[in-house]
Every structure is written in C-alpha cells, then in structure tokens.
Amino acid sequence: MTAPHEINAARELIARTGETLYNRQLAHGSAGNLSIRLDDGTLLLTPTNSSLGYLDPARLSHLASDGRLLDGDPPSKEAFFHLAVYDERPTAQAVVHLHSTHCVAVSCLCHETTDDVLPPLTAYHVMRVGRLPLVPYFRPGDQALAGAVRKVAKDHHAMLLANHGPIVAGKSLRDAAWTYEELEETAKLFFLLGDRKTSPLDAAQIAEINRAFPS
Numbered sequence: 436m437t438a439p440h441e442i443n444a445a446r447e448l449i450a451r452t453g454e455t456l457y458n459r460q461l462a463h464g465s466a467g468n469l470s471i472r473l474d475d476g477t478l479l480l481t482p483t484n485s486s487l488g489y490l491d492p493a494r495l496s497h498l499a500s501d502g503r504l505l506d507g508d509p510p511s512k513e514a515f516f517h518l519a520v521y522d523e524r525p526t527a528q529a530v531v532h533l534h535s536t537h538c539v540a541v542s543c544l545c546h547e548t549t550d551d552v553l554p555p556l557t558a559y560h561v562m563r564v565g566r567l568p569l570v571p572y573f574r575p576g577d578q579a580l581a582g583a584v585r586k587v588a589k590d591h592h593a594m595l596l597a598n599h600g601p602i603v604a605g606k607s608l609r610d611a612a613w614t615y616e617e618l619e620e621t622a623k624l625f626f627l628l629g630d631r632k633t634s635p636l637d638a639a640q641i642a643e644i645n646r647a648f649p650s
C-alpha cells in the first residue's frame with residue numbers, strides 16, 4: 436500500500452503538471468493524459484473527458500496494475516496503452532501522452548522509415564529522447580494499439596503514434612514531461628528549418644553523448 440501522503444503528493448503533482456502543460460498550449464481541450472505508477476504498483480491516471488488544465492486531484496482515476504478502477508472517475512480511454520508501457524518498462528514511473536501541435540504534425544508526415552522519425556538536431560534531443568520510432572495508426576480506442584505499443588516500448592521510452600501524438604515514459608513525471616517538452620521543441624525546430632540544409636549530429640557524436648550520459 437502506498438502511504439496516503441505519498442498518493443496525495445502524486446495527485447497534486449499530476450494536477451500541477453497538467454495545468455502547466457495546458458497553459459503552455461502543449462495540451463488543448465480534453466486531449467492528452469498523464470499517469471504515475473505508485474510504489475505499490477497501482478496507477479494514478481487522468482480521467483476520461485477531463486482537461487489537463489482543470490484537473491481535480493481528488494477525482495483522478497486510481498487503477499490496479501491490471502487496469503481495474505479502484506477509485507476516482509473512470510480513466511482516460513487511452514489508459515490501456517499506459518498499462519502496456521508500464522508492463523514493458525519496469526523502471527518507468529510515469530507516462531505523458533499529449534497531442535501537441537508540432538509532434539502531431541510529424542506524426543502526419545509520410546516517413547520512408549519508421550525506426551526514427553526525427554533527426555538528431557541537438558545533443559539535448561539525443562540525451563532526452565534518443566530515437567523516436569513511429570507506431571502505426573489505429574482508430575481511437577482500438578485495443579490493438581496496445582500490442583503495437585508493447586512491441587516498441589520494450590526498447591524505447593519515447594514513441595510517436597501515427598496521425599496521433601507521442602507517448603513518453605520516464606523515471607518520474609517530471610522526467611517524462613521534460614522529455615516530452617524536448618521532443619516538442621525538436622519537432623518545432625524540424626519545421627522551422629524546413630527545406631534548409633541541416634547538419635544533424637553524426638553517429639560518432641551521438642555515440643559520444645551516449646557514452647558520456649548513459650541512460
């Protein structure tokens with residue numbers, strides 16, 4: 436069992452993080468969802484039809500590790516892929532999924548290969564995000580998406596759902612949110628640079644970063 440003061444702190448953290456993401460227009464309307472895995476393996480997740488900008492900490496969905504609702508409002512319809520990520524990534528303690536504009540724009544492009552759909556433009560992108568594989572499109576709520584997410588989550592803490600948006604896992608909600616923000620900034624740079632000739636980091640530079648900052 437997670438101590439009441441710990442679960443309350445996690446509730447407050449989700450509400451505060453949701454509000455800041457919403458206020459900076461990384462989330463809009465009722466799109467996007469956040470979750471934290473508590474020490475006892477249960478999850479706190481944002482409810483269905485809620486706005487990240489106006490979350491009530493007391494009404495967050497508290498789920499068992501198998502997805503059963505323990506208390507709070509019914510969870511986001513996208514809860515199933517949070518569960519899939521936690522299953523595949525034992526070290527993940529939080530998941531951030533948003534529909535931020537530049538990342539969604541990248542998810543709507545035609546990609547020749549799907550193993551990494553953004554160039555390594557900056558060292559911070561390499562350090563925080565690494566590779567960004569594309570997960571094929573599924574209609575909202577299609578549970579088959581869970582299988583596709585599982586396959587990728589085994590080896591990646593960040594991925595991009597086609598025609599939809601990213602899923603990012605982290606060691607904490609702050610870690611996952613900061614990685615998400617780095618990803619959105621890279622997507623923004625990618626469009627800002629447009630057709631200009633760019634100089635992304637090369638394989639040797641990426642290897643050097645990964646040696647200096649092992650994840």
Ligand SMILES: [Zn+2]
Pocket residue numbers: 467513532533534599600
């Ligand atoms: Zn979504």
